[in-house]
Amino acid sequence: MIEAARDLFPGGVNSPVRAYRAVGQDPPALARGRGGHVWDAEGREYVDWVGAFGPLVAGHAHPEVVAAVERALAAGGPFGVTTEAEVRLARLVRERMPSIERLRFCTSGTEAAMSAVRLARAATGRRLLVKFEGAYHGHADALMTGPDLMAVPYNDLEAVAALPLDEAAAVIVEPVAGNVGVVPPAPDFLPGLRRLCDRHGCLLVFDEVITGFRVAPGGAQERYGVRPDLTVLGKIVGGGLPVGAYGGRAELMDLVAPAGPVYQAGTLAGHPAVMAAGEATLRLLDEAAYRRLEQLGSALEEGLRAVGRVERVGSMLTVFLEDEAAFAAFHRRLRERGVLIPPSQWECWFVSLAHTEEDVQRTLEAAAG
Ligand SMILES: Cc1ncc(COP(=O)(O)O)c(C=O)c1O
Missing domain, CATH: 3.90.1150.10 (Aspartate Aminotransferase, domain 1)
Structure with a gap:
């Protein structure tokens, strides 16, 4: 094989x-x-x-997740229109992560991260993106290179403060670093990023693809008590099926098409079987x-x-x-x-x-x- x-x-x-x-x-x-x-x-x-x-x-083949997916597949679809399944899962996400007033489901964490960055750039009219060395935001990273990207060491607030944040669209961070092995945030790191972003008018984007619904019911933002402007999700929210999602304040998310000008779409976004697996998984948590x-x-x-x-x-x-x-x-x-x-x-x-x-x-x- x-x-x-x-x-x-x-x-x-x-x-x-x-x-x-x-x-x-x-x-x-x-x-x-x-x-x-x-x-x-x-x-x-x-x-x-x-x-x-x-x-x-929930582990492999959890009976409730399998049953939910089987029911969803047997019911047909995807239908090319909004379904009850998307609404139910979105409500669960919003209850657990109040920073997310509105969200968009897509089909991978990579797509969600890429879309969140495009949205941050559109919202601020700025290009520069700040990320952390060793962080992984999906192969969206490949698009985040060149003069529009600055990377500094994780947990180094002074290094962030030394950057031209007035030109930055966003600081994107894995709130618990998970792609260099686990590195917990230093006590003032996430609150410090929040303060710096507020001071300089750039958006704080939490990539919670790994941490979302894993490190607390409401992810790292709940565990560490810091409210990001935008959140990137994946993995658990799809219960093991292909998923991504990004969300945040309504006025930001309303820049996404068709409410706003940032075009982003997906044939299989919000697939009923994926939504069912995500809902069944979140209900176990x-x-x-x-x-x-x-x-x-x-x-x-x-x-x-x-x-x-x-x-x-x-x-x-x-x-x-x-x-x-x-x-x-x-x-x-x-x-x-x-x-x-x-x-x-x-x-x-x-x-x-x-x-x-x-x-x-x-x-x-x-x-x-
Ligand atoms: C923090 C983080 N962001 C984004 C991604 C990309 O998600 P996906 O593999 O669903 O594209 C990953 C994947 O491991 C990740 O760990």
């Missing part, structure tokens, strides 16, 4: 990290998943901490669910400290080892013992509601020397 894929897709994959280059292995041929576990084509079982890189907070994620995350963190430095915010965590070679060896050892972790030190492990104490135990035993 891998040979066929190498012939068909560049590097054998449809998204680069799947090639497992950072750990120097062939990726497993996964065929099935249930709860916190996955199985390869030969029927070998693994505890799965990759979680599809974030969306599967009550207060008890976040307590459970915290509890499992904390048990995993404590045990993994024997292996390396661990950074964690709720159910996203990273184990930092001394170098790439040490990480590759660690990854291989876990894999041989039936535990799959992300194929790069710079990706987060994701705990789901379907994981168990036994999964944590099995992982810690596999991780021990």
Whole structure:
């Protein structure tokens, strides 16, 4: 299968990290998943901490998510018009994230980030975009290069303050850095960005593609008490199906077509099956669910400290080892013992509601020397 894929897709994959280059292995041929576990084509079982890189907070094939998607698919569509399913999911998003008065669903986090940046530029009439080194906003990054982009170190407020913010359309930030491994925000970092943006009339854009509905019911903006102007969403809000969304204050969002001049459209935007998966997933995420994620995350963190430095915010965590070679060896050892972790030190492990104490135990035993 891998040979066929190498012939068909560049590097054998449809998204680069799947090639497992950072750990120097062939990726497993996964065929099935249930709860916190996955199985390869030969029927070998693994505890799965990759979680599809974030969306599967309910685990694989959660019965309520599967049932909701089946019902939606059986009902036909997409219909090329607005549906009840979009309205229901949008209301849930808005209840949890009051900074989002109005939003637009699209089909990937990349598209959402790209659209939010275009909107920020249209709203301010400025071009400059400020981002943080190592941040990932999807391959929208490829469009965010050149003289219109300045990148400074994450958690470095002074470096942001030294930029020509009067010319900036937006500061875009992952409120918890998740694409350089987990890096929590320093205590005054996010409030400081809010103050700087207010002072200089630029927009604060939170890319909550990973953190949205994961680190708190209302995402990082709730957890850290900072209200962004625009929020970028993806992953969990689609319950494991292809999704993106961006939203914010009504007057900003009303610059988006057809309410306003910033044209952005999508044939499959708001697909009923995606909306159903997102709604079913968000409905599982009550207060008890976040307590459970915290509890499992904390048990995993404590045990993994024997292996390396661990950074964690709720159910996203990273184990930092001394170098790439040490990480590759660690990854291989876990894999041989039936535990799959992300194929790069710079990706987060994701705990789901379907994981168990036994999964944590099995992982810690596999991780021990
Ligand atoms: C913070 C962040 N923003 C945007 C994206 C892009 O989302 P997508 O892969 O759905 O295009 C990702 C993907 O991992 C991400 O981590």
